[in-house]
Amino acid sequence: MFPAENLRDWRGENVVDPQGDKIGDLEAVYVDTVDDEPAFATVRVGFIGRHRLVFVPLAGATVSPKAIRVRYDKKLVGNAPGIDLDGELAAADEPAVFAHYGLPYQAGPTGARRLGRR
Incomplete structure (x- = not known):
């Protein structure tokens, strides 16, 4: 995995799927609060006037x-x-983000949130 600092440099760049189809633009990086490694990104998707940010591992x-x-x-x-x-x-919505991709979810130490925006 690449450092979170480097990913911040990519804000606004294209995010593509395995076939090369554009999904959207990178908005932010979320790190795992347990190990401070990049875990998810938010990607700006939608049409003019109807944009939202979705999470992708x-x-x-x-x-x-x-x-x-x-x-x-x-x-x-x-x-x-x-x-x-x-x-x-x-914090209450974090499990749904992981579940969408079939990833296991476990809250951080002492029940703390698992994802932090960088």
């Missing part, structure tokens, strides 16, 4: 000039739990 993602390629299909990502452009992910 960064495990297995690769970077190339002007794009981040994730392991998940555009349709799956587009249907992922999301937040408004100016919203934030509530």
Whole structure:
């Protein structure tokens, strides 16, 4: 995995699926609060006036000039739990983000939230 600092440099760049189809633009990186490693990204999707941010796992993602390629299909990502452009992910909504991708979820130490925005 690449450092979270490097991913911040990609804000606004394309996020594509394994086939190279554009999903949207990278908005933010969320790290796992247990190990401070990049875990999810929010991707800006939608049409003019109807944008939202959806979450996509960064495990297995690769970077190339002007794009981040994730392991998940555009349709799956587009249907992922999301937040408004100016919203934030509530701790109670974290399990649904993981479940959407079939990933196990366990709260951080002492029940703390698992994802933190960087």
